[in-house]
Amino acid sequence: MIPAPLKARAAVHNGESSSLDIRTIDVAAPGPGSVLVRLGASGVCGSDRHVLDGDWQLPSPTVMGHEGAGTVAAIGEGVVDVAVGDHVILSWFYPCRRCTACVSGRSYVCTGSRAEECLLPDGTSALSENGTRVFPYLAVGSMSEYTVVPESGAIKVPAAVPFDVASLIGCSIATGYGAVVNDAAVQAGQSAVVVGTGGVGLSIIMALNLVGANPIIAVDLSEEKLAAARELGATHTLQPGNDLAAQIQEITGGGADFAFEAIGRVQTIESLPGLITGGGKAVIVGLPPQDAPVSIDALELAESGKSLIGSNYGSTVPGRDFPRLAELYLAGKLPVDKLISDRIKLDEVNEAFDAMRRGERARSVIVFD
Template sequence: MSRPSRAAVHRSGARELDLTVVEVADPAPGTVLVRMGASGVCGSDRHVLDGDWTLPSPTVMGHEGAGTVEAIGDGVTDVGVGDHVILSWFYPCRRCTACLSGRSYVCMGSRSEECVLPDGSSPLTLDGERVFPYLTVGSMSEYAVVPEAGAILIPREVPFDVASLIGCSIATGFGAVVNDAGVEAGTSAVVVGAGGVGLSIIMALQLVGANPIIAVDLSEEKLEAARALGATHTLTPSADLAERIAAITQGGAAYAFEAIGRVQTIESLPSLIAGGGKAVIVGLPPEDSPVSIDALALAESGKSLIGSNYGSTVPGRDFPRLAALYLAGRLPVDQLISHRIGLDDVNEAFAAMRRGERARSVIIF
């Protein structure tokens, strides 16, 4: 059996999404059918639309999602019908060495990046043609079928728009600060890029007590949002950016985060930190985009340059923790949402993102 679901579908080479109706199969063993409550509009989706990343096609886009469990397949025990869940775009296999050692964020058995369920199938069709859910989520759809390991139970008090962002941008930003960088209270940090992920990093830096917190962006709208969420200083990019940061931090930041995914800003990241500092690549660049780094200078100054994928998030551990922080008033995720939109407005949301506008748009179903 299957059910119709209005969805935003991407076809290879197109820069806009086609709003149409796909068929969503009933959940197979080990999978969960979710009626979507909200879906974030993320820069990773834009990378696909702009041709930066290659994916199977056609694809139902969206990977930041939250909703209500509508049905479960045989063998599912983690969640039940009626539960509220956040969807994880990197479902773990729970069996490989990485998963068994608590590092499911580098799971070797997940097929999430193939946009298929663990058995290689897709639950979606359109006019009899196979359709792929982006990162095995496909949250820009009224319904989604995901592996049990990709549906994480959360309290019903968390609104779906907030919950959807916890599933990617919040987890990525928080994890980059806490799991990857290990930022200590009272230490300085700079965040290059004040979009959804950058603002999430700033929220996490404030939460752990970093000071000063410097946000860098071209958009005054985004810098204003950064100040509201905890940035103590805001700067626009310039040729002397490193010197300006050094003046604020007395020699360079202890931590620097790149949240755009641009080759040029990644290359400049080590210049923003002091000796012994740590630079973290959070933004994901286009495919086949090599970055040039002065390795000798990096080594001689004792600086670290690390990559952060999904903030080294363990969804079953971190999503409930982030939800609890939100409910306690310590993680103001709702302030990150600048626009709540319908599915019909998704193409304009991406156009605004390309123009450098908005903090984060969220589709409300």
């Protein structure tokens, strides 16, 4: 029997500081259509940092974390997709399953989800502290020992997938893989450049290697991250400079077929069209701060037949893609564990964000006892 409410230690953002407080919150029993999850692991992602650093505005106080995996501890009335004891990956953009986008197979642009409001489908939160509502980031709140999510946001995967690996499948891996396979549709032998080799950038490189892209060029300031990129399939690594476009043209013979931006910086997004060949495709994967317009030479884009597209969650359909990615990991074709540079405790989360701000570490993952 699961007591209600549960007490859980969680990393809470107060809406003002750039750091997190480790506090004890209350987690209510799951209501109809919802699932109580005991977290096994949570990724520490750049999207969380955007919130802490004030780039994106959210309701607060907020339990941070949106890359999560764990065990179903209890289910609410009407839940049929998962059962107590199942291992699940949490989706940070749960679909409503009813809107036009969802029924046409494009749940990544669902218009009925309240995930971006950090609310369950009925407009509530299962998290609170001393009677005050606490919001789960993107309706996940994975930096907590327990959380409650909608049934559509908890996807069953094989128990053989470790929780630290599974947590990354829920965001960075799905985003990177989807950007390559779902959005860009990269084919074997086509060339690609990846600007930014954090967790998402390295996931893009893994996916490019999986589909047989060649050459695969990784660009980053950090030699540590470039070394990780080489291990995961990059054939060439470069540090950015004034001659970056020329270097890429030399390697590819005129420009890459695809360029992926995985940082979310205005300057690097603006540079993408100059890195691709005529008819090539540039893909914006990194998310910039709010109200940060980008300047693009539309005439050059049109005359050269180049495309510039946005990739939201890699056009991921969680119920389809999470099990697929889990099976690719188990088959040894997607070495997600190599992406994890640091396994940490919840109390070390602020140190992980500080390291991220310094450009250090590939990906930190919080591992719960």
